Amino acid sequence: MSPVIEGLLAHRSIRRFTDRPLPPDLLDTLIRAGQAAASSSFLQGVSVIRVTDRELRSAFRDIAAGQVQVEQAAEFLVFCADLHRSSRCCEWQGRTPTEGFTEQFIIATVDTALMAQNVVVAAESEGLGICYIGAIRNDPARAAGLLALPRHVYPVFGLCLGYPDQDPEVKPRLPVDVVLKENRYDDSGDRERIAEYDRTMNDYYLSRGSNNRDATWSGQMAALLGRESRPHMRGFLRDRGFEMK
Amino acid sequence: MSPVIEGLLAHRSIRRFTDRPLPPDLLDTLIRAGQAAASSSFLQGVSVIRVTDRELRSAFRDIAAGQVQVEQAAEFLVFCADLHRSSRCCEWQGRTPTEGFTEQFIIATVDTALMAQNVVVAAESEGLGICYIGAIRNDPARAAGLLALPRHVYPVFGLCLGYPDQDPEVKPRLPVDVVLKENRYDDSGDRERIAEYDRTMNDYYLSRGSNNRDATWSGQMAALLGRESRPHMRGFLRDRGFEMK
Incomplete structure (x- = not known):
């Protein structure tokens, strides 16, 4: 069994993190590793909002029913399914984008999840722990407002990243x-x-x-x-x- | 940069495969690695149908606009978002499952993509190449019929797996x-x-x-x-x- 598979099998969510920040450039590397995932029709239908502002972090913790790791993790990322970018490409070429198809929703949502999982695998390979925060969908309208998301972009989930301060079972x-x-x-x-x-x-x-x-x-x-x-x-x-x- | 990240960054889809089959037990290992991904509310809302029957393979190639790798890859898996299993759990406990919420659709679809991406990372770490087949959604009703999928299960995408017989650019x-x-x-x-x-x-x-x-x-x-x-x-x-x- 490859060491990669051993790493995957060892995954567990981390909800308590140390104060240690990520080294410079690691976040960019993780995002590039995320982008390397497959993308349907090469849409690359994802935007990631890195939340560094303390008040925003606090608001997201509130949305996520008080989960402390949203405020305490070294990084909190919001993964958004994004059809706005490709729609703009369409407009730049003088065409009117179609919108509202369930299929487009599926493509962008799947793209987002594939990319995020690559970020997770990359992060864990560097000794980081992670926790997905689906609970940002408790109040997606507030989440979208906080991040100034345009139409055709929706927040699918958050992701906490940091160095683990706990060692839970698989x-x-x-x-x-x-x-x-x-x-x-x-x-x-x-x-x-x-x-x-x-x-x-x-x-x-x-x-x-x-x-x-x-x-x-x-x-x-x-x-x-x-x-x-x-x-x-x-x-x-x-x-x-x-x-x- | 970890070897895991180097592997992620080297990903490209493979559409031509050798005849070599997967070693015994590797598919089970890949599925277990997939299952190790996070799951919203621990729903584990995924079923994977391994298509070994030649006529079924041919039918799926037809659905996927003739993409030859669907027939030729050592393995062809159909990843399905599955709310049927958890609904049955609900019934076994004498409760009536709710159904039809967009949120449930998102959860199961995201679960499916997270799991699949782990399978992909695991497979590539073992020297396999992969190709997602979103084109099974060209005719999802036929795909569902071929696999006898029950209500509350839908085919999100296919996945070809095998040993690469090409070396395309990233x-x-x-x-x-x-x-x-x-x-x-x-x-x-x-x-x-x-x-x-x-x-x-x-x-x-x-x-x-x-x-x-x-x-x-x-x-x-x-x-x-x-x-x-x-x-x-x-x-x-x-x-x-x-x-x-």
Whole structure:
């Protein structure tokens, strides 16, 4: 197994960081590593906003339900799906850009995630820890306003980066045979596999170093899927030019 | 710079592969490396369908506008955003899953992309080449039918994996200062930066080893954004339970 794969398998989110800043130029290198990811139709539909302003950091912590690492990490980046840049290219060539297609939304969102994951892998290879902050979508309109995002740009998630001040366990993942199927989606047998995984996760949650609780994965999923999920997202995206037509 | 970052920066898509198969167990390892990526609310909202059946491969090549690597690569995987699995967990616990939220669509789509990019990084570290196949969204209903995908599962993209039988150049990316901003989205100056990048890309397209043409990045973007973008996606997703409410 390559050292790269060993590194990937060792990933866990870091939520407590030391004060140590990133060395000069490392952030640029990480962004370039991110940009090296594939991009659909070579759209490169991503902008990254580095948040250094203390008041902005505090506001983002507020949006993210008070998660302290948003303020404390050496770096906090907001990854944005960006169709504004390519639309401007279209206008510069005297053409009227189409807008609002669900497909364009998917392309830019996927581009953003591919790039971010490369940034994460690069960062971890340099000894940094990371934590994705999906909770900026708690109030995406405020997040977009804080960063002066134009129409056709939306904040997909935040990313905290810094040197770890904790060493949490790796969280067990679903069994491979639940996730990987051959030629057709056949989930017969998955209920038993997931029940076994629930026991693994219950042991993990009961015995890990912090935030112990008596929980299972399918119980978490029931809670998650049993409630409304950020119902404001649709209206927010429509307001920003993502019509989903 | 870490060897991992050097590897990321060396990425280019591979579209011609040797006949050599993957060694036993490597695919499982790659999937585990993919699963190690972060997952929003730990949804793990991804299923991967490995397509080994020759007729299925041929059908997918057809969907993907005839791209030969879909048939010829040692492996062809279809990455699917999956809310079916977590919905079942909800039902097993006697609860009715909510469905159709745009937010859920984003979570599962992002999960899928993060996982896939880890698979890609892992694969390249083992000497494999890869090519994402977004073109399976040319006919996502047929793709879903071929793989017997249930409701609440949609095919986001395909991925070819195999040993490279070509050595294409790395494609230049946008300048970092176009993509990375500080504290606010400020694209003043980007027109000039992109014009400079267009010259870089024009040199690249004119001089690369194959498929030479007189093109620029912003010209490509104008063509891309100037036309309708897979207008069937919205209806397809609605039919599959992704209401975008």
